[in-house]
Amino acid sequence: MLTVKMVVTGPFNAGKTQFIRTVSEIDVVSTEQAISSEAERVKQNTTVAMDFGRITVDESLVLSLFGTPGQKRFDFMWEILSEGMLGFIVMVDSTRPETFREARNILEAFRAFSPTPYVIAASKQDLEGAWDLEDMRIALRLDADVKLLACVSKDKESVKNALLELLESILLELDTNPN
């Protein structure tokens, strides 16, 4: 059986764990801990090592989804998780521009780890105060050819769309270089 993996990364509280929960066929294996830092207490728990979800295609092919920890002090996990990945999704909370710089740094770090295709998911687009995608593109310094997708982590269709867009990018990369 072949298992391929995708990584879901992004700053703290961008919706990575929920994103994986929405499409995983198993209960997400999560390493959540209660948040100790006052500054980051915008939610009760956070991922400290990784989240793990799975989508089985058939008995010969499985897609694993790994969510990275969002807090900076666990960034040593990023490189480990990025090894052998098929592609990655950077989630950015559209309502918290103060995290955009960190999202950009995470994107650059992952681009440096592995030259695989990626998409950017602008999460929480259903919330009041969410930034427009084109404004986010400028703030995140994304080139026009980088896919920036509106995303709501609790919405299955929205999560499926992000995964499909990434897979389409991967397919395009393989198609452009048939040999």
Place this chain on the structure above:
Amino acid sequence: MALQGNLQDFSITQLLNLINLAKKSGALLVRNNAASARVQFRNGEMVYAQMDEEAHNLPHILFKANKITDNQLRSLQNRSGSMGEKELGLLIVNAGNLSQQDIVESLRSHFSNVVRGLFAWEDGQFKFDDTQEHSGDHIPVSISVDNLVIEGSRLVHEVEQLKLEIPDLNMALAFAERPGIDLKKFSLSVDEWRVVSYINPKNTINQIAKASKNNNNQIRRIVFSLLEAGIVRMVRPAGAPTQLDGLESAFPGVERSEQKTLVTRLIDRIRSI
């Protein structure tokens, strides 16, 4: 136990702070692969500093500070012979070229700049030798390191931020694809223009740094300002592993045609969720 170790573990700023607070006297010797430096302290205050690879006699220091001309530099070098620094200083003052204050300020500025240069060192060995006293032949200068410590701490913070923005100096730069962009409209510094002249997807940031004679911190600062201004973007250098190479490691030992089939199966499965 001797005060010695690696700058990766204990930075120059931390060392200066320690020497200052403990009011230590002696010589701080710092060495990396490319250079070495010596900073002398008395009761926690800096009294002397030199980069070993740079000319550091008094005429050169005054010339670099634009206090004397090229001709005066040559003349002083010819006359100085085996003169000590104090004697030479007296000669300059008596000749009416400079005041004592000019000389002391030039030395203060030079020593402080030597230490500022050390702030950029991320790696290297250091040793504080409290048996080495400052030679009596030097012009007495005493510099409080308080402000240098604050300056160094700011720089360390800035460097950490820049490393997050530009983590990999093996990336290359390409001009941003913005319609109507006109470089002449930007007020770039000489250093920034020098870097701009090397921008090409074939050149890594590391290579540009070497060619433009910038250290890692300086090149990161320049590249960051060019990125923020939207003039350039980071790209993978020509010849670096491509996305296709990355995909190969995701499908070890699987043929290209089979890889496409696998991705198509993944797409079909996700559509069906």
